[in-house]
Amino acid sequence: xxxxxxxxxxxxxxxxxxxxxxxxxxxxxxxYFYSGYLSEFSLSVxxxxxxxxxxxxSDILPTLHLPVLFADGHTKGSFAYWGYRLNIQIPLLGQTIxxxxxxxxxxxxMATFASFPASNNxxxxxxxxxxxxSIAAFCRTMPELAWAVMFVMAFGxxxxxxxxxLFLHSFGCQTKLFYETVEVASDKPVRGLRALGASRxxxxxxxxxxxVAPTFMSYTFMRLETNFRQSTILGLVGGGGIxxxxxxxxxxxxxxxxxxxxxQIILVVSLLDFISGKLRHRLLKEMSV
Amino acid sequence: MINHSxxxxxxxxxxxxxxxxxxxxxxxRHMVITxxxxxxxxxxxxFFFYFNGLxxxxxxxxxxxxxxxxxxxxxxxxxxxxxxxxxxxxIAVTLGxxxxxxxTATLLALPLSFLASRRVMNTFVLxxxxxxxRRLFDIMRGIDMAIWGMIFIRAVGMGPLAGVMAIFIQDTxxxxxxxxxxxxxxxxRPSRGLSALGANHLQKHRFGIFTQSxxxxxxLTLYQIESNTRxxxxxxxxxxxxxxxxxxxxxxLWNWDVVMFITLVLVxxxxxxxxxxxxxxxxxxxxxxxxxxxxxxxxxxx
Numbered sequence: 260x261x262x263x264x265x266x267x268x269x270x271x272x273x274x275x276x277x278x279x280x281x282x283x284x285x286x287x288x289x290x291y292f293y294s295g296y297l298s299e300f301s302l303s304v305x306x307x308x309x310x311x312x313x314x315x316x317s318d319i320l321p322t323l324h325l326p327v328l329f330a331d332g333h334t335k336g337s338f339a340y341w342g343y344r345l346n347i348q349i350p351l352l353g354q355t356i357x358x359x360x361x362x363x364x365x366x367x368x369m370a371t372f373a374s375f376p377a378s379n380n381x382x383x384x385x386x387x388x389x390x391x392x393s394i395a396a397f398c399r400t401m402p403e404l405a406w407a408v409m410f411v412m413a414f415g416x417x418x419x420x421x422x423x424x425l426f427l428h429s430f431g432c433q434t435k436l437f438y439e440t441v442e443v444a445s446d447k448p449v450r451g452l453r454a455l456g457a458s459r460x461x462x463x464x465x466x467x468x469x470x471v472a473p474t475f476m477s478y479t480f481m482r483l484e485t486n487f488r489q490s491t492i493l494g495l496v497g498g499g500g501i502x503x504x505x506x507x508x509x510x511x512x513x514x515x516x517x518x519x520x521x522x523q524i525i526l527v528v529s530l531l532d533f534i535s536g537k538l539r540h541r542l543l544k545e546m547s548v
Numbered sequence: 549m550i551n552h553s554x555x556x557x558x559x560x561x562x563x564x565x566x567x568x569x570x571x572x573x574x575x576x577r578h579m580v581i582t583x584x585x586x587x588x589x590x591x592x593x594x595f596f597f598y599f600n601g602l603x604x605x606x607x608x609x610x611x612x613x614x615x616x617x618x619x620x621x622x623x624x625x626x627x628x629x630x631x632x633x634x635x636x637x638x639i640a641v642t643l644g645x646x647x648x649x650x651x652t653a654t655l656l657a658l659p660l661s662f663l664a665s666r667r668v669m670n671t672f673v674l675x676x677x678x679x680x681x682r683r684l685f686d687i688m689r690g691i692d693m694a695i696w697g698m699i700f701i702r703a704v705g706m707g708p709l710a711g712v713m714a715i716f717i718q719d720t721x722x723x724x725x726x727x728x729x730x731x732x733x734x735x736x737r738p739s740r741g742l743s744a745l746g747a748n749h750l751q752k753h754r755f756g757i758f759t760q761s762x763x764x765x766x767x768l769t770l771y772q773i774e775s776n777t778r779x780x781x782x783x784x785x786x787x788x789x790x791x792x793x794x795x796x797x798x799x800x801l802w803n804w805d806v807v808m809f810i811t812l813v814l815v816x817x818x819x820x821x822x823x824x825x826x827x828x829x830x831x832x833x834x835x836x837x838x839x840x841x842x843x844x845x846x847x848x849x850x
Contacts, residue, residue: 294643297645312703402781405781410610414602488690509702
């Protein structure tokens with residue numbers, strides 16, 4: 260086709276790409292400005308608010324004086340004075356971690372059982388499939404704080420309502436991730452097993468499960484991080500854990516306590532992040548072998 | 549494995565065991581590990597419920613109440629008197645918060661992610677800057693959206709703006725980290741080729757790295773918009789605007805039917821967004837083939 264030179268061909272492709280990117284940019288800008296309008300975004304308020312934000316950040320910094328840094332809890336400016344509520348906060352933090360672990364494990368277990376009937380390649384009747392999927396969609400769309408309010412109203416204040424709230428929310432999320440994993444698994448082993456006369460349950464157990472198990476594990480570790488972060492806010496509505504402490508500190512302006520709780524949360528999140536990253540890395544390595 | 553145990557005779561089985569000792573040993577080890585893990589988890593739950601547990605009385609009362617709530621969810625009363633205008637405005641405000649927050653976060657996270665990437669920041673001084681930025685991302689991401697919302701309410705007052713700022717801060721941390729990881733995972737060879745052609749650093753990052761990490765960038769942003777739509781509802785609970793306020797109000801008033809209605813609307817909305825992002829994914833993340841010059845037919849046949 261010598262009718263077209265390379266230059267003109269290149270230009271035509273490039274023109275099309277430019278046109279598309281221009282259209283997208285305009286579209287995104289319109290959505291962006293309209294959503295800014297909806298959410299009452301105004302630069303002047305942000306501009307006035309930024310100093311307040313940094314004021315707040317400097318307010319929550321503890322007052323530490325170098326000479327008395329390691330003095331006892333009654334001297335202002337020492338570490339002990341800053342952390343005088345640590346004996347209350349650390350058990351609460353432990354409770355938060357316990358809620359997160361309990362909710363993650365149980366929701367992953369339940370989602371494992373729910374995901375096989377919910378995926379479209381396990382020859383399960385469509386009515387079961389769609390009802391499981393809509394239950395999962397409902398569970399994950401209802402915000403975890405709404406679940407928490409509901410369970411706190413039913414069971415009273417404490418970590419158990421927090422556990423149920425977090426469990427239902429993450430069950431919804433995990434089920435979706437899990438059945439999507441099952442759906443992309445190869446069906447060759449399943450067909451082989453079918454030819455050997457394996458039952459439907461056996462096909463799932465020996466044909467699909469070995470393919471999806473490592474991915475399920477990796478999603479579970481990821482969920483643990485998310486759940487820990489979300490369980491820190493369950494306390495806002497009475498769901499137990501460190502959130503209660505944090506909210507009282509913010510509302511009552513116990514500035515130095517806000518910073519110490521935030522530091523504890525960040526430390527645990529980073530630690531969990533690190534551990535789960537390492538575990539997932541090992542898992543992926545084992546998978547590729 | 550598939551054979552029922554009764555179809556193998558005992559002698560055959562012991563014969564098998566001798567022959568494939570390694571397989572049987574690994575299977576036994578696997579069983580032991582699974583069993584002990586199961587026991588540990590069981591004990592964990594027993595302790596968890598033992599220490600935090602409810603009395604059976606509380607449990608039954610609670611279950612009874614829950615049953616009432618769920619029953620009320622499915623019986624919709626006075627539907628004609630519901631303030632639908634208010635509900636849909638609040639849903640629109642939530643969407644506004646999500647888009648404004650996530651887009652702003654994307655705009656900031658993209659340049660920061662290059663500064664956090666190990667691949668880009670490869671000398672000693674630059675690497676230490678990237679460590680600082682990664683720690684900053686950890687701090688932004690480690691604190692939940694609702695807590696950022698409460699902090700921003702102190703700064704900019706109650707209302708959706710605090711929600712935008714909360715999503716903005718949290719997503720800058722999350723997206724920045726994920727973008728940086730996708731920059732680190734690209735193929736090195738295009739960058740080397742570009743440096744052989746005399747490209748400067750900026751050009752190498754733009755054409756050697758970002759061209760490859762762009763699909764990842766788009767996928768992560770789309771996913772984040774979707775997931776924020778779901779989680780932005782918590783912002784309203786702390787006063788940072790949006791649909792969460794409607795949830796909180798109606799739960800206190802025992803209007804469980806409204807709670808159900810709003811959740812269903814949100815489910816539909818998230819499904820629509822899922823479809824839209826699927827279209828975008830097909831077009832830009834999987835991508836279309838651009839036929840090479842002078843061989844258009846060959847490519848389309850393939």
